Amino acid sequence: MKPRIEIIDKLKGHIFKTLSIYYKSLSECRYVDVRLGISEFKSATSENGQSKDVADDYDASFGIRVIAGEMSSWGFYGQSLGKNDLKVKRITDLIINGINSAYERAVANAKKKQEFKKSADSLTEVRLAKIKVCQDTVPADFEIDPRKVSLQKVLKTSIDVSRRMKELDLSVRYTAVGVKTGITRELFCSSEGASIDQSLPLTQGVVYVSAQKGESSPEVCYDYVGDMKGWEIIEGKNCYKLSFLDFALERTRETIELSGAEFLKTSKDEVVVVTDPHFNTLLVHEIVGHPTESDRILKMETAYAGRSWLFKNMDEDQVGERIASPLVNAFSDPTTMGYGYYNYDAEGTPGKRIDVIKDGILKTFLNGRENAAVLGHEPNGSMRATMSSMVPIVRMTNTAFGPGKKDPKKIIKEVKDGYYIVSHRIPSISESRENFRISAKKVYKIENGKLVKLYRGGGIMANSKEFLMSVDAVGNDFKMYPIPTCGKGQPMQVMKVGNGGPTLRGKARLAGC
Amino acid sequence: MIKTEELQTAVSDALKQVKKQKDVIDAEVFASWNDLITIRLNYTSGIPCNGVHEPKSIQSYGLGILATFKKGNRIETGFGSVTNDLTKEGVLEALSKAKRNRVYDPGFKTLSESVGKPSLINYHDKRVMEISGKDAVGLGWKALDGTLKALHDGGHKKTVIIGGDVTVLRERMAIKTTKGIDDFDETTSLTANITAMIENKNVKGTGWSMDTHLTTFKPEAAGREAAESAMRTIGGRKVKSGKHNVVFGNQPLTDIVSNVLIPSLDLSSVYASNTPFLGKLGHGIASDNLNIYDDGSIEGEIGSKKITCEGMPTGRTDLVTNGTLTGFLANNYYAQKFRNNLYCPIPRNGFRYSTNGRDYKNKTGIYPTNVVIEGSRETTRYNLLKQVSNGVYIGRIWYTYAINGLAMGDFTSTIIADSFLIKDGRIASPLKPNTIRINTNIKQILNNIIGITKKKRSTLVWGSREVVVAPEIAVSNVQLDNVTGFLG
Incomplete structure (x- = not known):
């Protein structure tokens, strides 16, 4: 079973607590924040109506920013996460190790900054402007849940669209299509007390087409449709108000027309x-x-x-x-x-x-x-x-x-x-x-x-x-x-x-x- | 940190697991550990700043399996990976993903088979593999120190900007396949790319240093070079719009090669009809003075690897020989696809790069390693300037893009630093930065080469992984257009 974004429900209290307590044990630490993100996605690519790649997978990672040292300076640490890391004990250990690495860099950086200050007086402590410290949960907003779209549907869409583009005219030399849909959930916790849990869906279709008439240079088009929404983007609820297929065919027709057009000359004025x-x-x-x-x-x-x-x-x-x-x-x-x-x-x-x-x-x-x-x-x-x-x-x-x-x-x-x-x-x-x-x-x-x-x-x-x-x-x-x-x-x-x-x-x- | 031996054991155990699966025909198991440390500089004399802004790193390790499966009369391929897990459970998870993600791709022929033996052995630096956070931060401050000292010695303390970074990349990988490949690789690379600017003089200079070993890596020298270059170009003048003879220095040549030329010389671009060199194999595409090849086995260059991410020993791929197009970069997938009686590409450029190195999560793409530009009749810089007589020496360009797509070959860029006017065969007054846009075409550049220097310098540009071993080249009739300057 691949990890789901819901795993953040289990982890967020522990991460917030770990950061809040551990940060206080570091004598020269002024500020820490942790971002932990996990995304679930399905994707497919096709060329000339033939499947090329599919993926139904997840991706997870975290990043830690620390401000520390007598002359406050930045240190940062980031790493990828696997399924086994998304358990309370393991993630706690990893985050503490990450804070330590970022802290070591920040303190070393601060010492050097202090030394250089004599010859470079614009060097200064890191200060963060004040903001309202928030605790909030923002769910993903979509009409068609990316996670409920089958991998077969994503693949079939990419194959069908690239095939229809290729079949449009003999001048079309190559078509490629990529389709991706998924949700990313990211937790943000800071030593100031922020705890923000935000989910964003994303659906995108990409088309590439090249067409050539006679000996002229091939005309190439690369374009995309997408938004922070669900599968409805592919079905037509996008900025073009076109289904992904119609969008792709429109780009292909334009490319065919352009491949026979005259080249523009540079104007003097x-x-x-x-x-x-x-x-x-x-x-x-x-x-x-x-x-x-x-x-x-x-x-x-x-x-x-x-x-x-x-x-x-x-x-x-x-x-x-x-x-x-x-x-x-x-x-x-x-x-x-x-x-x-x-x-x-x-x-x-x-x-x-x-x-x-x-x-x-x-x-x-x-x-x-x-x-x-x-x-x-x-x-x-x-x-x-x-x-x-x-x-x-x-x-x-x-x-x-x-x-x-x-x-x-x-x-x-x-x-x-x-x-x-x-x-x-x-x-x-x-x-x-x-x-x-x-x-x-x-x-x-x-x-x-x-x-x-x-x-x-x-x-x-x-x-x-x-x-x-x-x-x-x-x-x-x-x-x-x-x-x-x-x-x-x-x-x-x-x-x-x-x-x-x-x-x-x-x-x-x-x-x- | 994961040891290379752990990666080797993991791929070996994984292959045993995979071989137990009845529906698997062949498999390639790749495991890697990568760590990229970036020490980013930001010094501004008139604005509060940090000097070294953000010492940071991204680390990852894991294992990926590319497998072929039999389905009826067809062969299907699937790829799956796991992060931070080299156990048997991790292998089974990667394998189940490969099964779930399998498709019939008629372009796929077979997995890679090794040809020849690697020439690079034990070429990484153990000290870099073990570098501490404190020492890495120190490298950034060394670069800043070199730049500041040179600027202060030159009397420049105000309106100074110093930017750029020092990076430390550490990569370990192992690969084992059912086709007999069983190998590993360890690489370390260090880079310093520094920019110095004196704003009230409207000048910018760049300096860089690259190495595979810590003892010979000199970030402070890169800083000094940037500062000296900036000071050298004080008092710049404009040139009129029109066609000029120009000399492209190491950095601009690298920028053009990395952003326009090399992307046009790989087989995936040929397959997508996205190159101006379509149908030109075996034909003249450049001055007969020009030779270009890729070679991932050059000792000491940071683009070098022992083996590719498909297990193939790295080596030389000729691209342009005496002006004739002789080859394209390939990975195994495209080499198999294009192989015929007349053309047999060798897949020496299949890598799985992502932001922080050789990524187990990726299937292989085509990536250059060290791109070497040579002349058949090389000359000295002195003679090159004599050949140009009057024109422009271009030392640094920016935002170089194939403006109408790679297939057209048109590209544009602006000159931002390190540049001079050439008068009567000598470097004369500096060129005012940010006042000239280059508007030209790669085919025109290749065919209008006047001369190529023997002296070369390994160069890397922002956003690219490959090293270009770049000479200085002179080109006739390049269109330069005047643009407004900063707040001009």
């Missing part, structure tokens, strides 16, 4: 561009979501994902300044549905909606408790980790451009000469997110308010602020889409986030082949 909600999903992710994460703000990501164009130093930043046209709004909200949905973040801070850009003015940053303390801000609950065994970092939640009032058809109709940029593909962003190049699946030429020609291999590039300031129309067609593969951190953590927005119209250079 800026042109008028209308960007659709799916394209703006990646745009807001890259030029609003990431640069407002407070670890980038505080330059902690300089060696990896870069800094932020919204913050120069502690005395000079863009908060309260105009960074976009008055028509542009953006928010981050873990309480709305999307891949960034949760009630509490990985530090036990309640999640809440925050305005990031209001009428074109930058309002605030996404943060965790430590960064909030450094910036003097209120914690807004934006810390997450890919697995319980990894250290939480600041992540965007459901971060999107806010809706406007204009009919998107009218936004296109008003354009005499421009381009309609449809569905995001791949981004490349400059170091502080001040410039972007993002490719689109489809680009249409607009002439006198009508779409007259389809191009492939295109996208747009612009300086972020110049693009945001150029926005002169915002649609009323707001949508939130899943982004399942946002990479950040060292070691790299791949996170699911929600992003979205309405149709926008602005100015950018076309980036072609």
Whole structure:
């Protein structure tokens, strides 16, 4: 028998007690938290209508953060767990060993920090901004329980969808489909007295298709549908309002059409561009979501994902300044549905909606408790980790451009000469997110308010602020889409986030082949 | 910590258990223990910080079974794994998962069979295997010390940022199969990747150090290199948009190889029609000066292993020879799938990597090891710059992506540090960071190579596991476009 997520009911009292008592026995310990997570899932992959892999399994791990030492410093320990570890005696021993390892690192780190303080006076003790200490249980919310869907059904779905995609046209060279459904339950306990037990379902379908006409380069499409919900996502209750099969066939038809289209050429100058909600999903992710994460703000990501164009130093930043046209709004909200949905973040801070850009003015940053303390801000609950065994970092939640009032058809109709940029593909962003190049699946030429020609291999590039300031129309067609593969951190953590927005119209250079 | 002998005993006992199952035809049992320690640095002179931010580790061990089962006339395959359990009960649980998860995959032919003998033996460092938490934390502070001292000696104490990390990876694995493979492997690797920035001078520098042994690992030297590189590029200038002759240094070449070129040179990409080199085997795809091969058996390189995660001895796989495409990276699954009378790929790149090493939970994928870039007519840096005459030396790029998908070959990236203008065959003034975006295509880069240096450096980029043994290469007519700078 595989372990079920219900095992946390048996363990949580013991884990809370172990942490509360053991933490007090460590003389230099200031703070400890433990996250223990277990997920049950079923998954299947198929290629060209043939089964490739299935799994009906579980995954469990825990992670421990400690703040300790005379000059308070961090130490962290994480490890995977097996079935035999999920017993009271065994898990108690493992957690004590984990606290000891994290404590040893934190104390060693604190001693070194003290030594270096003489030559580096910005070194400081770790402080966490205060939060309401919560004790809560949040059950998983779904219509069709992922655990009651049979493995055969998951496999059959993946085989059928990949076969139907392959059969659509002779130009389709390869199709692959992945389907996954499951529930993750994570317990968070802290030495401050928090005990939060939160369950989140997840269902996702992924499609990959390549099509080739003649000697031209194959056209490839990779796309996904998913949400923090049950199997109903696959049956059509998703952001596309399409069954997974219909979603997959629509992507395949687009790919076939594109494989015969002309390649877009790079423009020398800026042109008028209308960007659709799916394209703006990646745009807001890259030029609003990431640069407002407070670890980038505080330059902690300089060696990896870069800094932020919204913050120069502690005395000079863009908060309260105009960074976009008055028509542009953006928010981050873990309480709305999307891949960034949760009630509490990985530090036990309640999640809440925050305005990031209001009428074109930058309002605030996404943060965790430590960064909030450094910036003097209120914690807004934006810390997450890919697995319980990894250290939480600041992540965007459901971060999107806010809706406007204009009919998107009218936004296109008003354009005499421009381009309609449809569905995001791949981004490349400059170091502080001040410039972007993002490719689109489809680009249409607009002439006198009508779409007259389809191009492939295109996208747009612009300086972020110049693009945001150029926005002169915002649609009323707001949508939130899943982004399942946002990479950040060292070691790299791949996170699911929600992003979205309405149709926008602005100015950018076309980036072609 | 689990000893290698325990893993060997576990796979041997497990195979005995598996052989008792009547419906199992063949099986491959893989067990591993991994520990990745990461000491992450964050020093900001103007913002309260921790110096060494978070010493952390992720540890795991367990056992995975890939088995083939007979069902009528068909062979089905199934995979199952267990965590933290090498007992008989654990083996039976993994086996029952493999049975439950079995499917008919027409692409599967047979399990791996060993060919040849491994050349690397006992190449790990016992001291690294036993490193304490305190000593690991100390390595991070050494890197920070090297950087800070160099910056302070250069008179730079304000608006300083130091980031990056020191990592310690320890891996142990054992494998035994019904096809006769019975082997084990132990690896240790140490890396320091440091970035130093002086913000009021708008400069950033990088330094790195990699080793398999503690005695020769110098994180402080990586820090010093980052600081010196940053100071060297003070006073940067912009260049105009247009086509330029450029020299790609070790890091940018590695970034392009890891993110664009190597993903296009593995058989899973060929099968998915997701490579610009489809149908090009045996054809010229690059300047005849260019050679590329993967070799997981190079002593001292941190990408090296004794055997793959399928039990195959590591070795050399030629990919590009004198500009001609001569091979693709493969694991056993794809090597069997593509094998024919004219092409017989050897599966030297089947690994089960995840975040913290060789993961018993995974089936094998295709991963590069040490990718070596060589010239047929190699030259010195002095002569390379002479050949370029006027252009741009690019020392570090960032966010390199195949912007229209791998199949198209287009890629883009921004130049963020360590770069200079080349004038009259010499390094002239520094290039202002974050002001140039590269917009080009991998096929164009490969065909427009002007020259390749003999001197190479082992290099690793963020998010990649493979080492690229990278020279500096000069390329003509690369499109560079001006972009705004930081808060510009």
